[in-house]
Amino acid sequence: MNILEIKNLHKYYHTHHVLKDICLEVKQKEVVVILGPSGCGKSTLLRCINGLEEIAEGSIQIEGQIITKDFKDWTKIRQKVGMVFQSYELFDHLSVQDNLLLAPMKVQKRHKQEVLEEVKYWLERVGLLHKIQSFPKELSGGQKQRIAIVRSLCINPKIMLFDEVTAALDPEIVREVLDVILNLAKEGMTMLIVTHEMGFARAVADRIIFMDEGQIIELAKPDNFFDAPQTQRAKKFLNLFDFH
């Protein structure tokens, strides 16, 4: 079974038709990278999957749960789907540990000791266990972003969504965040990733989706997409990057 299945999804902001008949199937452990020019609907698509936006038409199936126009039970879905944004959205008045304990304890009602084990495991994995008692203002952007990733992982999601998570970071720091995501991919995390890091996209993706004006216009293996894009729009988009 596909862990995620999007069928004929449409989304409008007032009269603006921002997602037009999106269809997408994602298998467990698959990594799909979504590329496309600014404003083409990438963030909106991820936000629909995570219930941050209502959908107008179509359906989204996540691990057997089907979401349509009037779906309400988002708490359940958000425990299956973790999302990381460009802005870290950590609570400044809480320590790293308390930021990370918050959702698992308050929303999932799990016991502190059990969650704390997991928090420490993930912090170790991203190289930040020594920062467990620090506050966000004492961390660099890359460290905050790694904490934000850990926060999502601690809800034990089945799918992770990443929306341009390195876009606000200094170039020398980008790598440390991308490496965390690459490691998750190696371990079989199912992920949808929006990024403008083309080398990373090619390395991490099982499939590339190219969107333009609210539509998916290419869906291909990374090597095929980067070496032989099928549409003029994709060629034009790729020419903006100086990696080839």
Ligand code: ADP
């Ligand atoms: P991308 O992430 O690919 O840059 P977005 O999904 O953010 O694109 O936006 C798609 C389109 O929807 C853009 O034209 C954008 O201006 C518009 N849009 C995004 N969010 C809103 C909103 N909350 N209200 C109205 N229009 C929006």
Ligand code: MG
């Ligand atoms: Mg966006």
